[in-house]
Every structure is written in structure tokens, then in C-alpha cells.
Amino acid sequence: MVFSSLYFLFLFLPVVLGLYYAAPRVLKNPLLLIASIVFYAWGEPIYVILMILSILINYVLGLDIARHEGVGRKVRLIVAVALNLLVLGFFKYYGFVTETVGALFGLETGAVALPLPIGISFYTFQALSYIIDVYRDKVTAQRDLISFALYITMFPQLIAGPIVQYKDIEAQMHHRPFDLLQVTSGAERFILGLAKKVLLANTLGQLATAMQGDAKVGMLGAWLGLFAYTMQIYFDFSGYSDMAIGMGAMFGFTFLENFNYPYIADSITDFWRRWHMSLSGWFRDYVYIPMGGNRVRTWRHILNLLTVWALTGLWHGASWNFVLWGLYYGVLLLVEKYLLKDFLPRLPRALRHIYTLAVVMVSWVFFAFTDPSAGLRYFGALVGVSGLGAEAVYSLLNYGVLLLIGGICCTPLVYKYYRRLSEKIPYISSLLAILALLLSVAFLVHDTFNPFLYFRF
Amino acid sequence: MDKRKLHLYITAGALASLLVGFCLAHFLLPDKALSERENRALQALPEPTVSTVTDGRFEEDFADYFSDQFPLRQEWIYAKTGAERLMGKTESGGVLLGKNGYLFKRFTPPTEEAFTESTTSLAALKEKVGDTPVYLLISPTAAEVYPERLPLAAYTEEQGIYLDRLFREAAKAGLRTVDVRGAFDKIKGESELFYATDHHWTSEGALTAFERFAAAANLDVADIEYERLPVSDSFVGTLAATYGYPAAGEDITVIRPKEALPLSVTYPDSGEKRYSLFDTDKLATHDQYALFMGGNFATVRVRSAANNGERLLIIKDSYANCMLPMLSQHYESITLVDPRYYRGDLYELIEAERPDQILILGNADTFAETDLSLFK
Numbered sequence: 001m002v003f004s005s006l007y008f009l010f011l012f013l014p015v016v017l018g019l020y021y022a023a024p025r026v027l028k029n030p031l032l033l034i035a036s037i038v039f040y041a042w043g044e045p046i047y048v049i050l051m052i053l054s055i056l057i058n059y060v061l062g063l064d065i066a067r068h069e070g071v072g073r074k075v076r077l078i079v080a081v082a083l084n085l086l087v088l089g090f091f092k093y094y095g096f097v098t099e100t101v102g103a104l105f106g107l108e109t110g111a112v113a114l115p116l117p118i119g120i121s122f123y124t125f126q127a128l129s130y131i132i133d134v135y136r137d138k139v140t141a142q143r144d145l146i147s148f149a150l151y152i153t154m155f156p157q158l159i160a161g162p163i164v165q166y167k168d169i170e171a172q173m174h175h176r177p178f179d180l181l182q183v184t185s186g187a188e189r190f191i192l193g194l195a196k197k198v199l200l201a202n203t204l205g206q207l208a209t210a211m212q213g214d215a216k217v218g219m220l221g222a223w224l225g226l227f228a229y230t231m232q233i234y235f236d237f238s239g240y241s242d243m244a245i246g247m248g249a250m251f252g253f254t255f256l257e258n259f260n261y262p263y264i265a266d267s268i269t270d271f272w273r274r275w276h277m278s279l280s281g282w283f284r285d286y287v288y289i290p291m292g293g294n295r296v297r298t299w300r301h302i303l304n305l306l307t308v309w310a311l312t313g314l315w316h317g318a319s320w321n322f323v324l325w326g327l328y329y330g331v332l333l334l335v336e337k338y339l340l341k342d343f344l345p346r347l348p349r350a351l352r353h354i355y356t357l358a359v360v361m362v363s364w365v366f367f368a369f370t371d372p373s374a375g376l377r378y379f380g381a382l383v384g385v386s387g388l389g390a391e392a393v394y395s396l397l398n399y400g401v402l403l404l405i406g407g408i409c410c411t412p413l414v415y416k417y418y419r420r421l422s423e424k425i426p427y428i429s430s431l432l433a434i435l436a437l438l439l440s441v442a443f444l445v446h447d448t449f450n451p452f453l454y455f456r457f
Numbered sequence: 458m459d460k461r462k463l464h465l466y467i468t469a470g471a472l473a474s475l476l477v478g479f480c481l482a483h484f485l486l487p488d489k490a491l492s493e494r495e496n497r498a499l500q501a502l503p504e505p506t507v508s509t510v511t512d513g514r515f516e517e518d519f520a521d522y523f524s525d526q527f528p529l530r531q532e533w534i535y536a537k538t539g540a541e542r543l544m545g546k547t548e549s550g551g552v553l554l555g556k557n558g559y560l561f562k563r564f565t566p567p568t569e570e571a572f573t574e575s576t577t578s579l580a581a582l583k584e585k586v587g588d589t590p591v592y593l594l595i596s597p598t599a600a601e602v603y604p605e606r607l608p609l610a611a612y613t614e615e616q617g618i619y620l621d622r623l624f625r626e627a628a629k630a631g632l633r634t635v636d637v638r639g640a641f642d643k644i645k646g647e648s649e650l651f652y653a654t655d656h657h658w659t660s661e662g663a664l665t666a667f668e669r670f671a672a673a674a675n676l677d678v679a680d681i682e683y684e685r686l687p688v689s690d691s692f693v694g695t696l697a698a699t700y701g702y703p704a705a706g707e708d709i710t711v712i713r714p715k716e717a718l719p720l721s722v723t724y725p726d727s728g729e730k731r732y733s734l735f736d737t738d739k740l741a742t743h744d745q746y747a748l749f750m751g752g753n754f755a756t757v758r759v760r761s762a763a764n765n766g767e768r769l770l771i772i773k774d775s776y777a778n779c780m781l782p783m784l785s786q787h788y789e790s791i792t793l794v795d796p797r798y799y800r801g802d803l804y805e806l807i808e809a810e811r812p813d814q815i816l817i818l819g820n821a822d823t824f825a826e827t828d829l830s831l832f833k
Contacts, residue, residue, distance in 0.1 A: 007523035010483065014476040045511045181462065187469035391612035401544040426464035433468045437475065439540055445533035448524035449550075449701060450495060 001042045001155075003243050004197050006444055012039065013247075020251060029150050029173070032251060039155040040119070047117035050087070055149045057083065058127040059142070062134045066141035077135045081128060088124045091117055096318035119159045121315060123152050125282055130166040132286055139167045147173045156247035160240040162258040162278035165285070169253065176252030186249025188433060192415075193242025195436040198443045200406050201235035204228040207399045211392075212368060212378065218389010222381035224396060224403070229368055230361050231406040234263065237276065256281075263410040266352040267344055268332045268359060279315070283308050298338075306330045316367070321375065325366040332359060482528045489526065493743035494698045499525040538701040547608035552700040553600070555607045559653045560696035560704075561600040564616040567825045572622070578829035579817075580630035585804055585832075591815045593627045594635040594670055595620065595824050596658060596776055599651035602641050616821050623824075632817075635673050637666040654704045655694020656822065657746055660685075660712040663780040674814060676787045683783075686711045688737070692745045709745060711735065713782035720761035720785050726754055734759070734781045749778035755798040756806070763789040770812035772796060772803075774819040774827070796831045803831050 001008050016035045023031050041048040061080040065073055089097075091114055101107075130151070133139045142148040150173070157164055211217050211225025241258035248255045258278050265271035272280050284293075291304045306327060313326020336344060344352065365382075369375030380386060408414055422429035458466075489499050503509070503518035510516070527533070538549055547554050553561045567575070583591050600607060601616045617638075624634040641650055641662070650662035658666070664683065671678045691706030713734075722731045736751035750757065753775050769788040771777055773795055784791060792810045794803065807815075819827070 005520060005524075006527055007520050010476055010480045010527075011523065014473075014480050018477075042516050045513060045516070181465070184462075184465035184469035187472045188465055191468065191472060391610075394608075394610040394612050397608075397610055398546045398548060402546075405544075422464035423459075423461045426460045426467065430464045430467035430471070433464075434471045437472060439536070441475075442533045442537040442540065445524065445527055445530055446537040446701065448521070449534050450497070 001039050001159075003240065004194065004202075004444060006441075006448070009194075009441070009444075017250060028176075028251075030146055032155075033146055033150045033153065036150065036153040036155040036158060040153060040158060043118050043159075047120075050091075050117055050120075051123060051153065054084070054087065054123065054127060055152050058131060058152070059145055059148045062131055062141045062148070063143065065131065065134050073135060077131065080131045084124050084128050084131070088120060090114075091120055093314075093318045100320075122161055122163060123158060125163050126152055126166070129163070129282060129286065133165070133167055139170050142166075142170075142173075144173075154248075154253075156244040156251070156253075157255060160237070160244065161276075162241055162244060162255055163282050164255055164278070165282065168256055172253055178252065182249050182252065182254075186246040188246070189249060190243050190246030191433055191437045191440075193239045193244075193246055194440045196235045196239030196242060196409070198239075198440040199436070200402075200409060201232050201239055202443065202447075203402055204232040204235070204399075204406055207395060207402075208232050208368075210395070212374075215377070216386065216389075217378070217381050218387045218392060219381060219384045221389045221392035221395060222378060222386075224392055224399065226361055226364065226382065227403055227407075228399065230263075230364050231403070231410065233364065233367075234259070234410065235406070261410070261412050263357060263360070264353070264412070265356050266349060267336055267356055268329065269336050271356055271360060272329070272333070279312065283312055287311065302334055305334055309333070317370070319370045321366050321370050321372065325363055328363055328366060479528055483523070483526060486526075486528055492525075494531065496695075496698070496744070534701040535703050547611070549701060550699045552696045552702075553608055553611055554700060554702065555603075555611075557606070557653075558702075558704060559599070559603070559606045560694075560700060560702065561603075561607060561611075561613075562598060562656050562696060562822055564598065564600060564613055564619070564822060565825065566615045566619050571825075572619075575824075575827075575829050576623070576626040576630065578832040579627050579632060582803075582815075582832040583631045586807060586815060589812065589815055590674075591632045591817065592635055592670065592673060593624070593632045593817045594637065594666060594819075595623060595817070596662070596666055596820045597638050597641065598656065598820055598822050601638070601821065602645055602650060619825060620821055633673060635666075635670050637669045640665050640669050652692070652694050653707055654697035654702070655692070655746060656696055656820075657694070657779070658776060658820070660710050660779050663776070664712050664783060667780050667783040670816070671787075678787075681786065682715045683712050684715045686713070688748065689740050689745055693743070694746065709740075709748065711748075711779075711782070714786050717782065718762045718786060720759055722750070723758040723760075724751075724754055725756050725758065734785065746775070746778075750781060750793075753778070753795050753798065754793075755795055755800065757793040759785055759791040759793070761785045761789055761791075763787060765789055767814075768792075768810065768812045770794065770807060770810055770815045772815065772817045774823040776820045776823075777818040780818070796827055796829060799831065 001012065003009075012035075016031075019031055019035075020028060037048065037052075040051060044051075058080065061076065061083075065076045065080065068076060094114065130139070130142075130148075134141045142151070151164070151166060151169060152158075154164075205228070208225050208229035211221045212229070214221065217225065238259040245255045245257070256278060258276060260274040260277065262271055262274035265274055288304060288308045291307065292300060293304065294301045296304070309326040309330030310323050311326070312329075313322045313324065316322045316325070347355070365375060365378055369378060377386075381389075418429060418432065421432075488501060490501070491497075492499050500518060500521040502522055503515050505515045508514075509518075524530075541549065542554070548563070551563045551565075553563060555561055579593070597616060597620060600613045601620075604613060607613065620636070620638070624636055628634050644650070644661075644665055648661040648665070649659055650665065651658050668678065670676075687708055687710050689706075689709040692709045693704050693706055696702075697704040720732065720734070722734060723729070724731075731751075734750060735748055737748060739745060739747040739751065744752075759781065763786065765787075767788045768790040769784065770792045771784075771794070773793055774797070777793065781791070790810070790812075792806070792812065794806065
């Protein structure tokens with residue numbers, strides 16, 4: 001299921017929320033679990049079995065690890081981690097691996113990649129976080145299958161994160177007293193996330209996609225498209241995270257933040273403390289620090305960092321452009337740490353922000369194109385190889401206001417003023433929120449508008 | 458109560474009311490079967506079976522069902538396009554909103570392969586029919602004829618380039634091209650040649666184009682007088698529907714010769730026979746343009762009392778429908794073929810109908826997308 005769809009908003013959500021509030025405490029978690037499985041099965045009627053198997057296996061292995069010490073404990077950890085990674089690797093990376101190996105040896109593999117089960121990257125990482133923290137004695141192995149299953153499948157964060165580490169949610173599983181303030185804040189958060197996704201991300205996405213798909217795009221169009229894509233990705237992802245966090249709150253859960261206005265970062269290091277924080281946090285806690293982090297000699301530190309970033313890139317997609325994207329950031333982070341450490345803070349603030357944004361925007365070109373020739377062509381268009389492309393002025397007129405609004409919404413200003421307004425003139429601020437909600441619904445309805453021109457014409 | 462709390466209660470309350478309210482309304486209101494504006498059947502509640510649930514079809518159909526039957530659907534759509542207009546967006550769904558509420562379809566130039574395919578098909582047709590003259594009349598659309606009405610900076614030169622190339626290649630292949638752009642340019646100030654909310658030309662546009670064809674085909678039009686009959690003022694066309702624009706109705710005028718010859722119209726698909734080129738029942742529906750000829754069919758036969766032995770075959774799209782009143786004066790037999798629906802053998806039909814002339818009549822938007830493999 002998709003959050004930004006009419007049947008989710010107007011059927012699934014009200015029904016589940018209604019049942020949840022009406023249910024006695026002991027039934028709340030089972031109810032959420034069933035709803036989450038229905039939610040997942042709706043989009044993956046077959047692969048839901050894979051997810052259930054993953055839950056059962058990790059549940060059993062988690063308890064098993066906790067029961068042992070020393071070598072036995074370590075061996076069981078390795079088995080559990082390997083199993084999870086094998087499943088993820090098989091479903092997500094089989095095609096990628098065989099193609100790459102084939103290309104290296106000049107073979108035509110004709111490998112048929114399996115369709116990717118939705119959310120497998122997210123729930124596998126959550127399962128791994130649980131397993132590893134059980135091993136490290138940071139959490140108690142969960143005896144209650146329903147609670148454990150709920151941790152893995154909880155529908156607000158199952159499909160698109162944030163990646164919730166088990167230790168952050170362990171206590172909340174059985175202790176979520178009803179708090180009206182939390183629930184209503186969650187509702188507000190949900191509305192804001194929906195608006196970000198539907199009003200900003202989807203609309204900017206139209207411009208971005210049009211420019212990326214136009215083989216003859218000129219410089220003006222390419223830049224418009226790149227600004228649009230930069231904002232689309234942020235609003236899409238952070239909007240989904242907002243909806244997830246908001247819905248979590250409506251069920252009494254507190255999830256950690258995933259985004260913190262990444263585009264106002266003043267260095268790449270800062271950027272990655274604001275972007276997709278749950279993913280970089282996961283890689284830090286479960287890969288980087290176990291590998292030694294930065295408490296090792298320099299050459300080893302460089303290796304650690306580059307490994308983590310290659311993996312981060314690979315996590316985003318089974319294609320070399322994503323690995324390149326990850327390594328790009330890995331290298332830049334090293335450069336900032338070792339070469340620019342004293343230089344960067346001395347630059348005027350404006351330059352630091354421009355530097356960061358430029359670097360990030362370039363990275364999105366790697367990210368957007370899995371086909372390297374198309375990516376190169378787009379880079380060329382950006383620097384003027386395909387000419388100015390003045391016809392893009394029409395797109396500028398059509399999307400100019402939207403781009404401006406989007407740009408302002410990338411800063412904390414909008415939320416800050418809205419928040420202040422809600423503390424001073426609540427009738428107006430709530431009206432604004434309601435308007436955003438209504439407009440979001442209107443846009444969602446229009447998405448399904450599908451006039452068939454030629455049947456009778 | 459502190460103000461922040463008040464804000465949150467109102468907001469959350471509104472969300473809850475909206476979700477619950479529309480959820481209930483959705484199921485309490487009866488389902489609709491057809492959307493006139495979208496010109497398609499609306500999804501009915503699908504039945505879940507083991508196979509449709511496991512392969513995802515039920516889920517997809519249910520999602521469509523829920524959206525298609527969503528209460529106040531059309532109003533939500535108007536709200537969305539209205540909001541977009543406020544932000545300066547002048548295009549939606551491939552339709553551009555120009556000055557004074559005029560709507561235009563965005564021209565999509567065909568790919569090189571598609572273009573070569575079509576010109577090869579045209580050449581093949583000409584070869585196979587030998588000496589029979591083949592006329593090609595592909596009309597420009599409103600975007601090409603009235604570019605000054607387009608929204609600011611809209612880029613649409615491609616249609617002119619396409620038509621130039623098309624006529625050049627067709628002429629090389631031996632077709633007689635009829636380019637109406639010059640005639641349209643001369644008259645466009647005095648007459649509205651296209652509908653404001655629909656992708657078709659008006660009867661005035663059809664008449665202007667007909668006169669060019671008559672000149673090319675040497676038809677005797679010297680003494681013909683036409684009458685103009687307004688038949689509707691509430692027409693809202695396809696472009697308004699596609700864009701989602703709440704347009705007021707516009708006029709439809711029928712143009713036909715004052716001394717129109719009696720004729721019969723046969724629809725081979727249904728076996729129906731009528732005695733008029735106009736289906737006035739259609740004026741009561743949303744698709745009022747179907748007044749002309751009742752719409753589009755694979756083949757239609759028109760027999761008139763012209764008694765001059767002249768036979769015409771028209772390979773057409775819907776633009777031809779309102780030109781029939783002018784054409785039927787000059788041909789005792791006209792056969793219409795729509796390549797988008799016709800599944801038979803074109804050359805068998807040509808052999809059966811023995812036309813003296815063949816006219817390919819359409820508009821640039823449709824022709825650029827039509828599959829002409831029928832001709833091969």
C-alpha cells in the first residue's frame with residue numbers, strides 16, 4: 001500500500017485508527033500487527049510470506065543468541081547475519097552481481113532478476129539491528145512473538161523508514177499510555193508530510209522527470225530539472241518520514257527524526273548529519289564502529305569510511321551509479337576531514353552553503369540516472385554542451401512559483417513561522433493546515449483522473 | 458486551553474472528520490457506472506478471488522474503484538487545476554490553457570521511425586491504387602493556427618515543421634497534398650476556425666478546408682450557397698475535460714448547402730441506416746461533437762442523389778465528420794474508413810467501392826499518432 005493514495009487515507013487509516021482506539025490495551029499490538037501484515041500483503045501478496053519467514057527466523061535466532069555465551073553466541077550471530085544478508089542479497093542484488101561478474105569476464109549472462117520485494121531493505125536492516133543488539137546485550141531478546149513481529153512490520157515505517165533500531169522502541173512496545181497531545185501532534189505531522197509529498201514532491205517530480213527524459217534538453221531545462229529533482233527527492237523522502245513519524249505518534253510510538261533540514265547544511269559532514277539520519281546512524285552503529293571507526297590508523301580509517309559509503313550507495317539500489325554516488329560522498333567526507341578541516345570553517349557562511357549545495361546537487365545526477373550515457377548527457381547539458389535551450393522558459397513560467405515555494409520550504413523558516421502562528425492565532429494556523437490537507441486530497445484525486453480521449457472521438 | 462493545544466485539536470479534529478466523513482460517504486453513496494467527462498466506464502467494486510488477490514489485480518482494481526467512486530470527484534479535480542493556475546501553471550494533461558479560456562492540445566512530434574513508417578505507408582498506398590488520385594489533407598490544429606492565444610512562452614513550432622515535412626514526402630510519393638494553413642491564416646481573424654474547449658475544428662474551419670480541397674480536386678462549387686444553423690450553446694469539449702477546466706458551454710454551428718441533396722447513411726457495423734448526416738440525439742449527451750455522423754465507426758457509406766457517377770473514399774479521423782455535408786453534394790458515393798477502428802483489408806474495400814478519388818483527411822495531432830500499417 002502507498003500512503004499517498006485515496007484508499008489508504010480514506011479507508012485503511014480511519015478503520016485501523018478507529019479499531020485501535022476502541023480496542024482494549026491487550027489487543028492493541030495484535031491489531032496493529034494484523035493491520036501491518038494486511039498493509040504489506042496488499043502490495044506483495046506473495047512476498048508477504050518471505051517477510052513472515054524472516055520474522056520467525058529472526059525471532060528464533062534472537063532468543064537462541066541470548067541463551068548462549070562465548071563462541072557459541074558468536075557463531076549464532078554470524079549465522080543470523082549471514083542468513084539475513086543472503087536473503088537481501090539474493091532478492092535485491094542477484095541480477096546486479098551476475099551482470100557485473102558477466103561483464104568482467106565478457107560473458108552474456110541473461111540472468112533474470114527476481115522482482116524486488118517492497119521494503120526488504122528496511123525490514124532486513126531492522127532485523128539485523130535487533131540481532132546485533134541482542135548479541136551485544138544492549139537489548140533483551142523479545143520473547144513475545146507478536147511484539148517482535150510488530151517491530152519488524154509496523155506499517156508506518158515498514159515501506160520507507162525511518163529505520164527504527166530495536167533499542168529505541170523496546171520499551172514502547174508494552175508501554176504507550178494514551179497522550180492526546182502526542183496523538184494530535186502526530187495528526188498534524190502526518191498532514192504536513194502528506195502535503196510535502198503530494199503538493200511539493202509529486203509536482204516538482206513532473207518537471208524533473210520531463211527534463212531527465214528529454215534527450216534534447218538544453219542548459220536552462222537541465223538546471224530547472226536538477227533543482228526540481230533535488231527538491232523532489234527531499235520532499236518525497238522527508239514527507240514519507242513525516243507521515244511515518246506522525247502515524248507512529250497516533251499509535252503512541254515515538255520514532256527518531258530522519259531529516260533535519262539537510263539543505264541548510266554548511267558542509268558535507270554536516271549534510272550527512274541531517275539527511276536520512278536513520279540510515280547513516282545504522283551504518284555507523286553496525287558497520288563503521290565495529291570496523292574500528294576512526295579509532296584506527298589513518299589508512300584503515302580511510303578504508304572503513306569508503307567501505308561504509310560504498311555500502312550506503314549500494315543499499316539505495318542495485319546499480320553501479322549508486323555505488324559511485326556513495327563513494328563520491330565517502331571521498332568528499334575524507335577530504336573534508338583530512339584536508340579541509342581548518343580551511344572550511346574559515347570560509348564565509350554563504351560560500352560554505354553554496355559549496356555544500358553544489359556538491360549535493362551534482363551527486364543527485366549520479367543518483368538519478370542508472371544509465372551512464374544518459375547521466376553523462378545530462379551533465380553535458382548542465383554545462384551548456386547542448387545549447388541554452390530557451391524553450392525551457394515555458395517550464396520556468398509554469399513551475400517558477402512552485403520552485404520558489406519549494407526552495408523556501410527547504411529552510412526551517414516556513415515551519416518556524418507556522419509553529420509560532422499556531423501558538424498565537426490557532427484558528428488561522430489550523431485553517432492553513434486544513435487547507436493543505438484539502439489541497440493534498442484534490443491533487444491525489446486528480447492523479448487518478450484518466451480521460452480516455454479516443455474511444456468515441 | 459493553551460493556543461497550541463487548540464490548534465492541534467482543531468487540526469486533528471478536521472483530519473478525523475474528513476477521513477471518516479468521506480469514508481462513510483464513499484460507501485453510502487451509490488456507485489456510478491460511467492463518467493461522461495472522462496469518456497470511460499468507471500471501475501465497479503471488484504470481486505476478490507484467490508487468483509486476483511495473489512497476482513495483484515484485485516488490489517489494483519480496488520484502488521481504481523476507490524478513486525473512481527470518490528465523492529465529489531469532479532469538484533476535487535477543479536480545485537486542483539484551479540490551485541495550479543494560481544501558481545502560474547498553464548498546462549495539465551497535455552492541454553494548454555491560453556488567453557481568454559482557449560484550450561490547446563500540445564503537439565507531440567512523432568519519432569523519426571514513426572514518421573518514416575507513416576510516409577512509407579503513404580507511398581505504399583499510392584503505389585497500390587495506381588492512377589487513382591490520392592489527396593492528403595492534414596489540418597493544423599488550433600495551437601498552430603492561433604499561436605498568439607497560447608500561454609506565454611509556450612513552445613509549439615514542431616507542428617509546422619512536421620506538416621512541412623509530411624507534405625514534402627507525400628508529394629514526392631505522388632500524393633496530391635492540400636495544405637490549408639494559408640487559407641486558415643487569411644480567414645482566422647473573421648471566423649473561429651476551432652472550438653475553444655475541444656480539439657476539433659469548427660464547421661467554419663471545415664468549410665475553409667473544403668474549399669481548398671474543392672479547388673485541388675476541381676469540384677464545381679461556384680453556385681453553392683451555405684446555410685449556418687446554430688444547434689447548441691452548451692458544448693464543452695474534450696480539451697476542457699482533459700485539462701479539468703470548468704468551462705462554460707460554447708456554440709456549435711452546422712454548415713450545409715442550402716439545397717442539400719437527399720442522402721442515405723449506412724453503418725455496416727450495426728446494419729443501421731439513416732437519412733441524415735446529423736445525429737441530433739447526441740446534443741443531449743456530453744459528447745456533442747458526435748452530432749456529426751453519430752461519431753466514429755470503422756466504415757460508413759453515404760449515398761447521395763448527386764447522380765454524377767463520382768465516388769470518393771475518405772480515410773479519416775473525426776475531423777472529417779463535419780465536412781461531410783459539403784462533400785456529399787459532389788459525390789454520389791462516399792465511403793468513410795477510420796484506420797483506428799477498421800480491421801479489414803483496405804485494398805479489398807477499395808476494390809469493392811471503386812473510388813474515383815481517395816482523400817486522406819485528418820488533423821496533425823491524430824495523424825502523427827495513427828498507425829497506418831493498414832496501408833501496407
